[in-house]
Amino acid sequence: MKRVVVTGLGIVCPVGNNLEECWDNIIAGKSGIGKLTMFEPPENCVTIAGQVKNFEPTKYMNEKEVKRNQRFVQLAVAAAKMALENAKFEITPENQNHIGVSIGVGIGALGYLEDQSFIARTKGIRRVSPFTIPGFIGNMAAGVVSSETGAKGPNVCMATACSSGAHSIADALMYIQTGRAKAMICGGAESALSLIAYAGFGQMKALCSAHSDEPVKASRPFDKERSGFVMGEGSGILILEDYDSAKARGANIICEFAGFGASGDAFHFTSPAPEGEGGARAMQQALHTAGLKPEEIGYINAHGTSTELNDLCETQAIKTVFKEHAYKLNVSSTKSMTGHLLGAAGGIEAVFSVMALKTGMIPPTINYENPDEQCDLNYTPNKSEQRQLNAVLSNSFGFGGTNVSLAFKKFIP
Incomplete structure:
Protein backbone atom coordinates (compact mmCIF):
# COMPACT_ATOMS: atom_id res chain seq x y z
CA MET A 1 0.00 0.00 0.00
CA ARG A 249 10.69 16.61 -5.27
CA GLY A 250 12.34 17.21 -1.90
CA ALA A 251 9.10 18.12 -0.15
CA ASN A 252 8.98 19.13 3.50
CA ILE A 253 6.89 16.31 4.96
CA ILE A 254 4.78 17.41 7.93
CA CYS A 255 3.41 14.00 8.91
CA GLU A 256 1.97 10.79 7.53
CA PHE A 257 -1.74 10.33 6.87
CA ALA A 258 -1.81 6.78 8.11
CA GLY A 259 -5.43 5.71 7.73
CA PHE A 260 -9.09 6.38 8.43
CA GLY A 261 -12.28 4.71 9.54
CA ALA A 262 -15.82 5.28 8.31
CA SER A 263 -19.12 3.91 9.55
CA GLY A 264 -22.88 4.37 9.51
CA ASP A 265 -25.13 4.38 12.57
CA ALA A 266 -28.23 2.94 10.85
CA PHE A 267 -30.11 4.49 13.75
CA HIS A 268 -31.60 7.98 13.32
CA PHE A 269 -31.38 10.81 10.81
CA THR A 270 -30.03 13.36 13.31
CA SER A 271 -29.28 11.67 16.66
CA PRO A 272 -26.13 9.56 17.17
CA ALA A 273 -26.43 5.86 17.93
CA PRO A 274 -26.59 4.98 21.64
CA GLU A 275 -23.20 5.20 23.39
CA GLY A 276 -21.64 6.45 20.14
CA GLU A 277 -21.49 2.93 18.71
CA GLY A 278 -20.96 4.15 15.13
CA GLY A 279 -18.28 6.65 16.11
CA ALA A 280 -16.49 3.97 18.09
CA ARG A 281 -16.33 1.71 15.04
CA ALA A 282 -14.95 4.56 12.93
CA MET A 283 -12.14 5.14 15.44
CA GLN A 284 -11.40 1.42 15.66
CA GLN A 285 -11.14 1.20 11.87
CA ALA A 286 -8.87 4.25 11.79
CA LEU A 287 -6.50 2.61 14.26
CA HIS A 288 -6.57 -0.67 12.34
CA THR A 289 -5.89 0.82 8.91
CA ALA A 290 -3.16 3.05 10.34
CA GLY A 291 -1.49 0.13 12.09
CA LEU A 292 -1.72 1.92 15.43
CA LYS A 293 -2.42 0.63 18.92
CA PRO A 294 -4.86 2.63 21.07
CA GLU A 295 -2.11 3.60 23.50
CA GLU A 296 -0.12 5.23 20.67
CA ILE A 297 -2.74 7.97 20.30
CA GLY A 298 -2.01 10.99 22.46
CA TYR A 299 -4.64 13.44 21.24
CA ILE A 300 -8.12 13.38 19.73
CA ASN A 301 -9.59 16.44 18.06
CA ALA A 302 -13.20 15.67 18.93
CA HIS A 303 -16.27 16.39 16.85
CA GLY A 304 -17.44 18.06 20.08
CA THR A 305 -20.34 20.18 18.83
CA SER A 306 -21.51 21.53 22.21
CA THR A 307 -24.79 19.65 21.92
CA GLU A 308 -25.94 17.38 24.73
CA LEU A 309 -26.16 14.08 22.85
CA ASN A 310 -23.14 14.46 20.57
CA ASP A 311 -20.71 15.27 23.36
CA LEU A 312 -22.01 12.47 25.58
CA CYS A 313 -22.00 9.84 22.82
CA GLU A 314 -18.53 10.81 21.60
CA THR A 315 -17.21 10.55 25.14
CA GLN A 316 -18.74 7.08 25.46
CA ALA A 317 -17.28 6.07 22.09
CA ILE A 318 -13.78 7.15 23.14
CA LYS A 319 -14.10 5.08 26.33
CA THR A 320 -15.25 2.07 24.32
CA VAL A 321 -12.24 2.22 22.00
CA PHE A 322 -9.50 3.31 24.38
CA LYS A 323 -10.71 1.83 27.68
CA GLU A 324 -8.34 2.89 30.51
CA HIS A 325 -6.13 4.79 28.05
CA ALA A 326 -9.10 7.10 27.41
CA TYR A 327 -8.25 8.86 30.68
CA LYS A 328 -4.63 9.34 29.61
CA LEU A 329 -5.55 11.02 26.33
CA ASN A 330 -5.86 14.69 25.66
CA VAL A 331 -9.19 15.43 23.98
CA SER A 332 -10.35 18.85 22.83
CA SER A 333 -12.96 20.51 20.68
CA THR A 334 -11.67 23.46 18.70
CA LYS A 335 -15.32 24.21 17.88
CA SER A 336 -15.32 25.96 21.25
CA MET A 337 -13.37 28.71 19.44
CA THR A 338 -14.44 28.45 15.81
CA GLY A 339 -18.04 27.32 16.14
CA HIS A 340 -19.30 24.46 14.01
CA LEU A 341 -18.25 24.91 10.38
CA LEU A 342 -20.56 22.15 9.13
CA GLY A 343 -19.06 20.67 5.93
CA ALA A 344 -15.80 22.55 6.49
CA ALA A 345 -15.35 21.28 10.07
CA GLY A 346 -13.45 18.13 9.12
CA GLY A 347 -10.99 20.06 6.97
CA ILE A 348 -10.38 22.77 9.56
CA GLU A 349 -9.98 20.26 12.37
CA ALA A 350 -7.66 18.05 10.34
CA VAL A 351 -5.41 21.09 9.92
CA PHE A 352 -5.46 21.67 13.68
CA SER A 353 -4.77 17.98 14.35
CA VAL A 354 -1.76 17.98 12.04
CA MET A 355 -0.48 21.17 13.68
CA ALA A 356 -0.85 19.59 17.12
CA LEU A 357 1.18 16.60 15.94
CA LYS A 358 3.80 18.88 14.39
CA THR A 359 4.22 21.26 17.33
CA GLY A 360 3.30 19.08 20.31
CA MET A 361 0.80 21.71 21.42
CA ILE A 362 -2.71 20.54 22.36
CA PRO A 363 -5.47 23.08 21.61
CA PRO A 364 -7.78 23.75 24.54
CA THR A 365 -11.52 23.35 24.90
CA ILE A 366 -12.48 26.82 26.09
CA ASN A 367 -15.58 27.64 28.16
CA TYR A 368 -15.22 24.39 30.07
CA GLU A 369 -16.42 25.62 33.48
CA ASN A 370 -18.99 23.13 34.78
CA PRO A 371 -17.88 19.48 34.66
CA ASP A 372 -20.46 16.97 33.49
CA GLU A 373 -20.22 13.74 35.48
CA GLN A 374 -21.06 11.78 32.32
CA CYS A 375 -18.34 13.54 30.30
CA ASP A 376 -15.32 12.86 32.47
CA LEU A 377 -12.30 12.75 30.17
CA ASN A 378 -9.42 15.22 29.93
CA TYR A 379 -10.88 17.78 27.52
CA THR A 380 -7.81 20.04 27.86
CA PRO A 381 -9.89 22.65 29.68
CA ASN A 382 -9.38 26.32 28.85
CA LYS A 383 -5.62 26.24 28.34
CA SER A 384 -3.41 24.54 25.77
CA GLU A 385 -0.94 21.88 26.89
CA GLN A 386 2.45 20.73 25.67
CA ARG A 387 2.72 16.99 25.06
CA GLN A 388 4.92 14.60 23.12
CA LEU A 389 2.71 13.23 20.36
CA ASN A 390 3.32 10.32 18.02
CA ALA A 391 -0.19 9.93 16.59
CA VAL A 392 -3.52 11.75 16.69
CA LEU A 393 -7.13 11.25 15.59
CA SER A 394 -9.60 13.76 14.17
CA ASN A 395 -13.29 12.84 14.48
CA SER A 396 -16.21 14.08 12.36
CA PHE A 397 -19.80 12.90 12.62
CA GLY A 398 -22.81 14.03 10.57
CA PHE A 399 -26.55 13.93 10.14
CA GLY A 400 -27.69 10.72 8.52
CA GLY A 401 -25.57 8.74 10.97
CA THR A 402 -22.29 9.14 9.08
CA ASN A 403 -18.98 8.95 10.96
CA VAL A 404 -15.34 9.30 10.00
CA SER A 405 -12.10 9.31 11.96
CA LEU A 406 -8.75 10.34 10.46
CA ALA A 407 -5.42 9.04 11.82
CA PHE A 408 -2.20 11.04 11.44
CA LYS A 409 1.19 9.95 12.77
CA LYS A 410 4.74 11.22 12.92
CA PHE A 411 6.57 10.61 9.69
CA ILE A 412 9.45 8.15 9.89
CA PRO A 413 11.31 7.63 6.56
Whole structure:
Protein backbone atom coordinates (compact mmCIF):
# COMPACT_ATOMS: atom_id res chain seq x y z
CA MET A 1 0.00 0.00 0.00
CA LYS A 2 1.37 3.42 -0.97
CA ARG A 3 2.36 5.69 1.90
CA VAL A 4 0.63 9.06 1.89
CA VAL A 5 2.09 12.15 3.52
CA VAL A 6 0.88 15.65 4.35
CA THR A 7 3.06 18.35 2.83
CA GLY A 8 0.93 21.50 2.98
CA LEU A 9 -1.80 23.20 5.01
CA GLY A 10 -4.11 26.12 4.24
CA ILE A 11 -6.89 27.60 6.33
CA VAL A 12 -9.36 30.47 6.60
CA CYS A 13 -11.71 30.40 9.59
CA PRO A 14 -13.25 32.54 12.34
CA VAL A 15 -9.97 32.78 14.28
CA GLY A 16 -7.76 33.88 11.36
CA ASN A 17 -7.13 34.20 7.65
CA ASN A 18 -3.95 32.16 7.39
CA LEU A 19 -2.28 29.19 9.07
CA GLU A 20 -0.01 31.12 11.43
CA GLU A 21 -2.75 33.45 12.66
CA CYS A 22 -5.27 30.63 13.10
CA TRP A 23 -2.88 28.38 14.99
CA ASP A 24 -1.61 31.14 17.28
CA ASN A 25 -5.16 32.08 18.23
CA ILE A 26 -6.28 28.47 18.70
CA ILE A 27 -3.36 27.72 21.02
CA ALA A 28 -4.05 30.95 22.90
CA GLY A 29 -7.66 29.89 23.40
CA LYS A 30 -9.02 32.89 21.53
CA SER A 31 -12.60 32.65 20.33
CA GLY A 32 -13.65 33.80 16.86
CA ILE A 33 -17.36 33.82 17.71
CA GLY A 34 -19.22 37.14 17.70
CA LYS A 35 -22.37 38.91 16.61
CA LEU A 36 -23.99 37.71 13.39
CA THR A 37 -23.61 40.32 10.64
CA MET A 38 -24.11 38.29 7.43
CA PHE A 39 -27.81 39.19 7.50
CA GLU A 40 -30.20 41.04 9.79
CA PRO A 41 -31.60 38.38 12.12
CA PRO A 42 -35.35 38.70 12.75
CA GLU A 43 -37.02 38.46 16.14
CA ASN A 44 -36.47 35.15 17.95
CA CYS A 45 -33.50 34.27 15.73
CA VAL A 46 -30.09 33.31 17.12
CA THR A 47 -27.78 36.30 16.71
CA ILE A 48 -24.26 34.86 17.03
CA ALA A 49 -21.89 33.17 14.56
CA GLY A 50 -18.32 32.18 13.84
CA GLN A 51 -17.66 34.48 10.88
CA VAL A 52 -14.48 34.94 8.85
CA LYS A 53 -13.35 38.54 9.32
CA ASN A 54 -11.61 40.91 6.91
CA PHE A 55 -11.41 38.29 4.18
CA GLU A 56 -10.21 39.69 0.83
CA PRO A 57 -11.02 37.19 -1.93
CA THR A 58 -9.33 39.34 -4.61
CA LYS A 59 -6.00 38.30 -3.06
CA TYR A 60 -6.66 34.82 -4.44
CA MET A 61 -8.98 35.29 -7.45
CA ASN A 62 -9.45 37.99 -10.04
CA GLU A 63 -12.40 40.33 -9.58
CA LYS A 64 -14.48 38.70 -12.29
CA GLU A 65 -14.17 35.26 -10.67
CA VAL A 66 -14.94 36.71 -7.25
CA LYS A 67 -18.21 38.14 -8.55
CA ARG A 68 -19.10 34.88 -10.27
CA ASN A 69 -18.43 32.61 -7.29
CA GLN A 70 -20.07 32.46 -3.90
CA ARG A 71 -18.29 32.87 -0.57
CA PHE A 72 -17.76 29.17 0.20
CA VAL A 73 -15.94 28.82 -3.13
CA GLN A 74 -13.83 31.91 -2.46
CA LEU A 75 -12.83 30.51 0.94
CA ALA A 76 -11.90 27.16 -0.61
CA VAL A 77 -9.75 28.78 -3.30
CA ALA A 78 -7.94 30.89 -0.70
CA ALA A 79 -7.21 27.91 1.57
CA ALA A 80 -6.15 25.73 -1.38
CA LYS A 81 -3.72 28.30 -2.73
CA MET A 82 -2.26 28.85 0.74
CA ALA A 83 -1.86 25.07 1.15
CA LEU A 84 -0.04 24.77 -2.16
CA GLU A 85 2.23 27.64 -1.20
CA ASN A 86 2.86 26.06 2.20
CA ALA A 87 3.80 22.81 0.45
CA LYS A 88 5.95 24.64 -2.11
CA PHE A 89 4.06 22.60 -4.66
CA GLU A 90 3.93 23.83 -8.24
CA ILE A 91 1.29 22.45 -10.60
CA THR A 92 2.69 22.31 -14.13
CA PRO A 93 1.63 20.93 -17.51
CA GLU A 94 3.88 17.96 -16.77
CA ASN A 95 2.19 16.93 -13.49
CA GLN A 96 -1.30 18.45 -13.61
CA ASN A 97 -3.04 15.29 -14.83
CA HIS A 98 -1.89 13.53 -11.65
CA ILE A 99 -3.05 16.19 -9.19
CA GLY A 100 -6.64 15.90 -7.95
CA VAL A 101 -9.09 17.91 -5.87
CA SER A 102 -11.44 16.53 -3.19
CA ILE A 103 -13.29 19.23 -1.24
CA GLY A 104 -16.35 18.46 0.84
CA VAL A 105 -19.24 20.88 1.24
CA GLY A 106 -22.23 20.10 3.42
CA ILE A 107 -24.75 22.66 2.20
CA GLY A 108 -23.30 25.03 -0.41
CA ALA A 109 -24.46 28.59 -1.00
CA LEU A 110 -27.76 28.26 0.81
CA GLY A 111 -28.12 32.01 1.26
CA TYR A 112 -27.63 32.62 -2.46
CA LEU A 113 -30.30 30.05 -3.31
CA GLU A 114 -32.58 31.70 -0.77
CA ASP A 115 -32.02 35.11 -2.41
CA GLN A 116 -32.62 33.83 -5.93
CA SER A 117 -35.77 32.04 -4.85
CA PHE A 118 -37.08 35.29 -3.39
CA ILE A 119 -36.30 37.11 -6.65
CA ALA A 120 -38.13 34.45 -8.66
CA ARG A 121 -41.24 34.76 -6.51
CA THR A 122 -41.32 38.54 -6.22
CA LYS A 123 -39.79 39.83 -9.47
CA GLY A 124 -40.30 36.94 -11.87
CA ILE A 125 -38.12 34.12 -13.15
CA ARG A 126 -36.50 36.28 -15.84
CA ARG A 127 -34.76 38.23 -13.08
CA VAL A 128 -33.09 35.10 -11.67
CA SER A 129 -29.33 34.97 -12.22
CA PRO A 130 -28.06 32.53 -14.86
CA PHE A 131 -25.40 31.62 -12.29
CA THR A 132 -27.99 30.34 -9.79
CA ILE A 133 -27.41 26.61 -10.25
CA PRO A 134 -23.60 26.64 -10.56
CA GLY A 135 -23.59 29.29 -7.86
CA PHE A 136 -25.03 27.24 -5.03
CA ILE A 137 -24.13 23.60 -5.76
CA GLY A 138 -21.47 22.22 -3.45
CA ASN A 139 -19.02 20.78 -5.97
CA MET A 140 -18.19 24.25 -7.27
CA ALA A 141 -15.58 24.52 -4.52
CA ALA A 142 -13.62 21.60 -5.97
CA GLY A 143 -14.38 22.66 -9.52
CA VAL A 144 -13.17 26.22 -9.16
CA VAL A 145 -10.11 25.16 -7.13
CA SER A 146 -9.28 22.85 -10.03
CA SER A 147 -9.59 25.62 -12.62
CA GLU A 148 -7.75 28.15 -10.45
CA THR A 149 -4.80 25.83 -9.80
CA GLY A 150 -4.69 23.78 -12.98
CA ALA A 151 -5.18 20.44 -11.20
CA LYS A 152 -6.64 18.02 -13.78
CA GLY A 153 -6.78 14.79 -11.79
CA PRO A 154 -9.87 13.48 -9.95
CA ASN A 155 -12.27 16.31 -9.13
CA VAL A 156 -14.82 15.34 -6.48
CA CYS A 157 -17.01 16.65 -3.69
CA MET A 158 -18.25 14.62 -0.75
CA ALA A 159 -21.52 15.81 0.79
CA THR A 160 -21.93 13.96 4.08
CA ALA A 161 -23.25 16.80 6.24
CA CYS A 162 -20.85 17.73 9.05
CA SER A 163 -18.35 15.02 8.11
CA SER A 164 -18.00 16.20 4.48
CA GLY A 165 -14.53 17.70 4.89
CA ALA A 166 -13.14 14.67 6.70
CA HIS A 167 -14.68 12.23 4.24
CA SER A 168 -13.11 14.21 1.39
CA ILE A 169 -9.67 13.86 2.98
CA ALA A 170 -10.26 10.12 3.40
CA ASP A 171 -11.41 9.91 -0.22
CA ALA A 172 -8.24 11.69 -1.34
CA LEU A 173 -6.12 9.12 0.51
CA MET A 174 -7.72 6.32 -1.49
CA TYR A 175 -7.15 8.09 -4.82
CA ILE A 176 -3.44 8.23 -4.05
CA GLN A 177 -3.17 4.73 -2.60
CA THR A 178 -4.83 3.22 -5.67
CA GLY A 179 -2.56 5.12 -8.07
CA ARG A 180 -5.26 7.38 -9.52
CA ALA A 181 -3.41 10.48 -8.34
CA LYS A 182 0.03 11.38 -7.05
CA ALA A 183 -1.20 14.33 -5.01
CA MET A 184 -4.55 15.67 -3.82
CA ILE A 185 -5.79 19.08 -2.72
CA CYS A 186 -8.38 18.08 -0.12
CA GLY A 187 -10.49 19.28 2.78
CA GLY A 188 -13.73 21.15 3.30
CA ALA A 189 -15.41 24.51 2.77
CA GLU A 190 -18.65 26.06 3.95
CA SER A 191 -20.42 29.41 4.22
CA ALA A 192 -24.09 28.81 4.96
CA LEU A 193 -24.82 31.63 7.40
CA SER A 194 -28.27 32.40 6.05
CA LEU A 195 -31.76 33.00 7.40
CA ILE A 196 -33.11 29.62 6.29
CA ALA A 197 -30.18 27.79 7.89
CA TYR A 198 -30.67 29.62 11.18
CA ALA A 199 -34.40 29.07 11.03
CA GLY A 200 -34.04 25.36 10.26
CA PHE A 201 -31.40 24.58 12.87
CA GLY A 202 -33.21 26.84 15.32
CA GLN A 203 -36.47 24.96 14.93
CA MET A 204 -34.54 21.75 15.64
CA LYS A 205 -33.33 23.34 18.90
CA ALA A 206 -29.79 22.57 17.77
CA LEU A 207 -28.38 26.11 17.95
CA CYS A 208 -27.11 27.78 21.09
CA SER A 209 -29.45 30.67 21.84
CA ALA A 210 -27.77 31.67 25.10
CA HIS A 211 -24.90 34.13 25.58
CA SER A 212 -26.12 36.56 22.90
CA ASP A 213 -24.52 39.36 24.93
CA GLU A 214 -21.25 37.44 25.35
CA PRO A 215 -20.84 35.32 22.17
CA VAL A 216 -17.38 34.01 23.06
CA LYS A 217 -19.01 32.02 25.88
CA ALA A 218 -21.64 30.34 23.68
CA SER A 219 -19.81 27.29 22.33
CA ARG A 220 -18.95 25.10 25.33
CA PRO A 221 -18.35 21.48 24.30
CA PHE A 222 -18.52 18.86 27.08
CA ASP A 223 -19.51 21.50 29.63
CA LYS A 224 -22.58 20.61 31.71
CA GLU A 225 -24.25 23.88 30.66
CA ARG A 226 -23.81 23.31 26.91
CA SER A 227 -26.98 24.15 25.02
CA GLY A 228 -26.29 23.85 21.30
CA PHE A 229 -23.79 24.62 18.57
CA VAL A 230 -22.76 27.92 17.04
CA MET A 231 -22.71 28.09 13.23
CA GLY A 232 -19.45 29.07 11.57
CA GLU A 233 -17.82 29.37 8.15
CA GLY A 234 -14.42 28.77 6.62
CA SER A 235 -12.20 26.33 4.76
CA GLY A 236 -9.40 23.96 5.70
CA ILE A 237 -7.24 22.29 3.04
CA LEU A 238 -4.44 19.71 3.14
CA ILE A 239 -2.00 18.74 0.41
CA LEU A 240 -1.57 14.98 0.36
CA GLU A 241 1.16 13.33 -1.69
CA ASP A 242 2.38 9.87 -2.53
CA TYR A 243 5.52 9.52 -0.41
CA ASP A 244 7.77 8.55 -3.32
CA SER A 245 6.65 11.60 -5.31
CA ALA A 246 7.07 13.90 -2.32
CA LYS A 247 10.54 12.51 -1.63
CA ALA A 248 11.55 12.91 -5.28
CA ARG A 249 10.69 16.61 -5.27
CA GLY A 250 12.34 17.21 -1.90
CA ALA A 251 9.10 18.12 -0.15
CA ASN A 252 8.98 19.13 3.50
CA ILE A 253 6.89 16.31 4.96
CA ILE A 254 4.78 17.41 7.93
CA CYS A 255 3.41 14.00 8.91
CA GLU A 256 1.97 10.79 7.53
CA PHE A 257 -1.74 10.33 6.87
CA ALA A 258 -1.81 6.78 8.11
CA GLY A 259 -5.43 5.71 7.73
CA PHE A 260 -9.09 6.38 8.43
CA GLY A 261 -12.28 4.71 9.54
CA ALA A 262 -15.82 5.28 8.31
CA SER A 263 -19.12 3.91 9.55
CA GLY A 264 -22.88 4.37 9.51
CA ASP A 265 -25.13 4.38 12.57
CA ALA A 266 -28.23 2.94 10.85
CA PHE A 267 -30.11 4.49 13.75
CA HIS A 268 -31.60 7.98 13.32
CA PHE A 269 -31.38 10.81 10.81
CA THR A 270 -30.03 13.36 13.31
CA SER A 271 -29.28 11.67 16.66
CA PRO A 272 -26.13 9.56 17.17
CA ALA A 273 -26.43 5.86 17.93
CA PRO A 274 -26.59 4.98 21.64
CA GLU A 275 -23.20 5.20 23.39
CA GLY A 276 -21.64 6.45 20.14
CA GLU A 277 -21.49 2.93 18.71
CA GLY A 278 -20.96 4.15 15.13
CA GLY A 279 -18.28 6.65 16.11
CA ALA A 280 -16.49 3.97 18.09
CA ARG A 281 -16.33 1.71 15.04
CA ALA A 282 -14.95 4.56 12.93
CA MET A 283 -12.14 5.14 15.44
CA GLN A 284 -11.40 1.42 15.66
CA GLN A 285 -11.14 1.20 11.87
CA ALA A 286 -8.87 4.25 11.79
CA LEU A 287 -6.50 2.61 14.26
CA HIS A 288 -6.57 -0.67 12.34
CA THR A 289 -5.89 0.82 8.91
CA ALA A 290 -3.16 3.05 10.34
CA GLY A 291 -1.49 0.13 12.09
CA LEU A 292 -1.72 1.92 15.43
CA LYS A 293 -2.42 0.63 18.92
CA PRO A 294 -4.86 2.63 21.07
CA GLU A 295 -2.11 3.60 23.50
CA GLU A 296 -0.12 5.23 20.67
CA ILE A 297 -2.74 7.97 20.30
CA GLY A 298 -2.01 10.99 22.46
CA TYR A 299 -4.64 13.44 21.24
CA ILE A 300 -8.12 13.38 19.73
CA ASN A 301 -9.59 16.44 18.06
CA ALA A 302 -13.20 15.67 18.93
CA HIS A 303 -16.27 16.39 16.85
CA GLY A 304 -17.44 18.06 20.08
CA THR A 305 -20.34 20.18 18.83
CA SER A 306 -21.51 21.53 22.21
CA THR A 307 -24.79 19.65 21.92
CA GLU A 308 -25.94 17.38 24.73
CA LEU A 309 -26.16 14.08 22.85
CA ASN A 310 -23.14 14.46 20.57
CA ASP A 311 -20.71 15.27 23.36
CA LEU A 312 -22.01 12.47 25.58
CA CYS A 313 -22.00 9.84 22.82
CA GLU A 314 -18.53 10.81 21.60
CA THR A 315 -17.21 10.55 25.14
CA GLN A 316 -18.74 7.08 25.46
CA ALA A 317 -17.28 6.07 22.09
CA ILE A 318 -13.78 7.15 23.14
CA LYS A 319 -14.10 5.08 26.33
CA THR A 320 -15.25 2.07 24.32
CA VAL A 321 -12.24 2.22 22.00
CA PHE A 322 -9.50 3.31 24.38
CA LYS A 323 -10.71 1.83 27.68
CA GLU A 324 -8.34 2.89 30.51
CA HIS A 325 -6.13 4.79 28.05
CA ALA A 326 -9.10 7.10 27.41
CA TYR A 327 -8.25 8.86 30.68
CA LYS A 328 -4.63 9.34 29.61
CA LEU A 329 -5.55 11.02 26.33
CA ASN A 330 -5.86 14.69 25.66
CA VAL A 331 -9.19 15.43 23.98
CA SER A 332 -10.35 18.85 22.83
CA SER A 333 -12.96 20.51 20.68
CA THR A 334 -11.67 23.46 18.70
CA LYS A 335 -15.32 24.21 17.88
CA SER A 336 -15.32 25.96 21.25
CA MET A 337 -13.37 28.71 19.44
CA THR A 338 -14.44 28.45 15.81
CA GLY A 339 -18.04 27.32 16.14
CA HIS A 340 -19.30 24.46 14.01
CA LEU A 341 -18.25 24.91 10.38
CA LEU A 342 -20.56 22.15 9.13
CA GLY A 343 -19.06 20.67 5.93
CA ALA A 344 -15.80 22.55 6.49
CA ALA A 345 -15.35 21.28 10.07
CA GLY A 346 -13.45 18.13 9.12
CA GLY A 347 -10.99 20.06 6.97
CA ILE A 348 -10.38 22.77 9.56
CA GLU A 349 -9.98 20.26 12.37
CA ALA A 350 -7.66 18.05 10.34
CA VAL A 351 -5.41 21.09 9.92
CA PHE A 352 -5.46 21.67 13.68
CA SER A 353 -4.77 17.98 14.35
CA VAL A 354 -1.76 17.98 12.04
CA MET A 355 -0.48 21.17 13.68
CA ALA A 356 -0.85 19.59 17.12
CA LEU A 357 1.18 16.60 15.94
CA LYS A 358 3.80 18.88 14.39
CA THR A 359 4.22 21.26 17.33
CA GLY A 360 3.30 19.08 20.31
CA MET A 361 0.80 21.71 21.42
CA ILE A 362 -2.71 20.54 22.36
CA PRO A 363 -5.47 23.08 21.61
CA PRO A 364 -7.78 23.75 24.54
CA THR A 365 -11.52 23.35 24.90
CA ILE A 366 -12.48 26.82 26.09
CA ASN A 367 -15.58 27.64 28.16
CA TYR A 368 -15.22 24.39 30.07
CA GLU A 369 -16.42 25.62 33.48
CA ASN A 370 -18.99 23.13 34.78
CA PRO A 371 -17.88 19.48 34.66
CA ASP A 372 -20.46 16.97 33.49
CA GLU A 373 -20.22 13.74 35.48
CA GLN A 374 -21.06 11.78 32.32
CA CYS A 375 -18.34 13.54 30.30
CA ASP A 376 -15.32 12.86 32.47
CA LEU A 377 -12.30 12.75 30.17
CA ASN A 378 -9.42 15.22 29.93
CA TYR A 379 -10.88 17.78 27.52
CA THR A 380 -7.81 20.04 27.86
CA PRO A 381 -9.89 22.65 29.68
CA ASN A 382 -9.38 26.32 28.85
CA LYS A 383 -5.62 26.24 28.34
CA SER A 384 -3.41 24.54 25.77
CA GLU A 385 -0.94 21.88 26.89
CA GLN A 386 2.45 20.73 25.67
CA ARG A 387 2.72 16.99 25.06
CA GLN A 388 4.92 14.60 23.12
CA LEU A 389 2.71 13.23 20.36
CA ASN A 390 3.32 10.32 18.02
CA ALA A 391 -0.19 9.93 16.59
CA VAL A 392 -3.52 11.75 16.69
CA LEU A 393 -7.13 11.25 15.59
CA SER A 394 -9.60 13.76 14.17
CA ASN A 395 -13.29 12.84 14.48
CA SER A 396 -16.21 14.08 12.36
CA PHE A 397 -19.80 12.90 12.62
CA GLY A 398 -22.81 14.03 10.57
CA PHE A 399 -26.55 13.93 10.14
CA GLY A 400 -27.69 10.72 8.52
CA GLY A 401 -25.57 8.74 10.97
CA THR A 402 -22.29 9.14 9.08
CA ASN A 403 -18.98 8.95 10.96
CA VAL A 404 -15.34 9.30 10.00
CA SER A 405 -12.10 9.31 11.96
CA LEU A 406 -8.75 10.34 10.46
CA ALA A 407 -5.42 9.04 11.82
CA PHE A 408 -2.20 11.04 11.44
CA LYS A 409 1.19 9.95 12.77
CA LYS A 410 4.74 11.22 12.92
CA PHE A 411 6.57 10.61 9.69
CA ILE A 412 9.45 8.15 9.89
CA PRO A 413 11.31 7.63 6.56
